[in-house]
Amino acid sequence: MRKKLVVGVIALIVASASFLYYQKETLAYNVIINGEVVTQVKDLRAWEQALTGYKAEVAEQINGAVRERDEIVLEKTRVRPEMLAKDLGQVIQEEVALTTDAPSLFVDGDRRLSVLSAEDLEAMLEEYKERYTRGIDPAARIQSVKFRQQVEVKTSRVEVDSILTGEQARDALFKLEEEELQVQVQPGDYLGKIARDHNATLQDILDLNPLIDAERIKPGDMIVVRRGKPLLDVVVTVTNTVLEQIPYETEYRKDAGLMSRDRQVLRQGVNGERKVTYRVTLVNGYQQSMETVSEEVVKEPVTRVLQVGTRKTLSRGVNRNYGVVQGTRVSSGFGWRTHPIFGTRKFHAGIDIAAPTGNGVYAYTSGVVSFAGQSGGYGNLIIIDHGGGMETRYAHLSKFYVSTGQKVSAGTKIGAVGSTGDATGPHLHFEVRKGGEPQNPWDYI
Numbered sequence: 130m131r132k133k134l135v136v137g138v139i140a141l142i143v144a145s146a147s148f149l150y151y152q153k154e155t156l157a158y159n160v161i162i163n164g165e166v167v168t169q170v171k172d173l174r175a176w177e178q179a180l181t182g183y184k185a186e187v188a189e190q191i192n193g194a195v196r197e198r199d200e201i202v203l204e205k206t207r208v209r210p211e212m213l214a215k216d217l218g219q220v221i222q223e224e225v226a227l228t229t230d231a232p233s234l235f236v237d238g239d240r241r242l243s244v245l246s247a248e249d250l251e252a253m254l255e256e257y258k259e260r261y262t263r264g265i266d267p268a269a270r271i272q273s274v275k276f277r278q279q280v281e282v283k284t285s286r287v288e289v290d291s292i293l294t295g296e297q298a299r300d301a302l303f304k305l306e307e308e309e310l311q312v313q314v315q316p317g318d319y320l321g322k323i324a325r326d327h328n329a330t331l332q333d334i335l336d337l338n339p340l341i342d343a344e345r346i347k348p349g350d351m352i353v354v355r356r357g358k359p360l361l362d363v364v365v366t367v368t369n370t371v372l373e374q375i376p377y378e379t380e381y382r383k384d385a386g387l388m389s390r391d392r393q394v395l396r397q398g399v400n401g402e403r404k405v406t407y408r409v410t411l412v413n414g415y416q417q418s419m420e421t422v423s424e425e426v427v428k429e430p431v432t433r434v435l436q437v438g439t440r441k442t443l444s445r446g447v448n449r450n451y452g453v454v455q456g457t458r459v460s461s462g463f464g465w466r467t468h469p470i471f472g473t474r475k476f477h478a479g480i481d482i483a484a485p486t487g488n489g490v491y492a493y494t495s496g497v498v499s500f501a502g503q504s505g506g507y508g509n510l511i512i513i514d515h516g517g518g519m520e521t522r523y524a525h526l527s528k529f530y531v532s533t534g535q536k537v538s539a540g541t542k543i544g545a546v547g548s549t550g551d552a553t554g555p556h557l558h559f560e561v562r563k564g565g566e567p568q569n570p571w572d573y574i
């Protein structure tokens with residue numbers, strides 16, 4: 130009996146509470162964006178007005194027409210008054226995404242950023258390209274400056290919130306997607322070693338560091354081992370015409386009466402001159418390729434005529450004979466060379482004679498091997514002391530046939546051509562020094 134009463138009382142309380150609660154609810158609208166109720170509003174017109182006002186304000190700010198990104202549905206409902214949105218403006222700002230047509234940068238078809246002004250974006254792209262034409266010899270002719278990627282500025286519909294200010298767009302455009310990596314040269318380092326340590330080839334390192342002199346790096350120098358990865362790659366094609374020296378050749382007249390080390394100059398050699406036009410392709414400021422477009426001899430060189438003894442001949446084989454190696458061509462001459470595009474000067478202390486790996490390398494003349502071993506960028510190096518302050522150096526060897534302290538005579542096979550140390554291909558780097566100073570090897574071989 131008592132139990133029934135309790136149940137009855139509870140039922141009555143629940144019923145009255147529900148009634149009171151229902152009385153407190155009011156007619157309202159659910160605001161549904163993308164199928165989700167984001168708020169509830171009392172007045173349909175107030176909502177419309179607030180939304181129109183907000184759109185007008187944004188449209189004025191960006192000076193362009195805007196519209197809602199998503200469909201907004203308003204649906205009748207009942208809601209307790211305290212649930213109603215209090216600040217319609219704030220709700221709209223937080224929940225309604227607006228879109229507009231904005232100038233956008235497309236890279237290979239993908240939109241990368243949007244701004245308010247197409248002119249600003251175009252100007253930024255020009256500035257971006259111009260960075261890579263600085264430092265080029267003013268005498269050189271810039272043939273083209275292009276982006277490697279397909280770059281387009283076109284209007285696309287984007288969210289207003291994603292539009293960048295000029296400064297933000299500049300940061301996004303100029304920012305590297307991956308930073309450049311530099312290392313400091315340590316004692317005992319040479320480029321070939323640095324390349325190996327960073328899984329790069331020597332040619333990669335040379336390309337990354339167009340201004341350094343491979344044969345003269347010293348501890349403390351900074352070497353770029355990985356280039357930064359930018360959003361856009363700039364390809365610059367440049368041509369330049371420069372005057373270059375044509376080293377004179379030497380004609381040997383044999384004289385059986387003379388010893389091989391005796392020589393007499395019958396006619397002095399005179400270097401010639403040629404006008405060479407190079408075409409260089411740079412990618413992000415790094416040299417990608419260099420080719421000779423045309424070559425015109427301005428002044429023919431005068432061949433030096435040398436009388437040489439044959440009582441111990443230096444002649445070996447049928448290819449061109451450079452006295453110390455049987456090579457195919459001189460790949461790099463002695464002395465200063467000016468880079469045709471960057472205008473930088475590098476000193477080459479010897480001559481490079483391209484030759485197949487394994488070809489014999491012969492002592493220039495008699496002397497004592499003062500060094501036979503590894504030496505940084507020289508790779509496997511032999512130094513022969515000829516006395517009187519004169520020495521010859523043979524670098525990048527693949528094999529040693531002599532050792533330090535050994536006496537050699539003119540023409541002794543001392544080693545084999547290779548590409549050890551800083552060499553991009555097999556060649557003999559040959560140097561002549563007097564009192565430590567590099568001499569022009571052509572005056573000796």
Ligand SMILES: [Zn+2]
Pocket residue numbers: 461477479480481558559
């Ligand atoms: Zn060399």
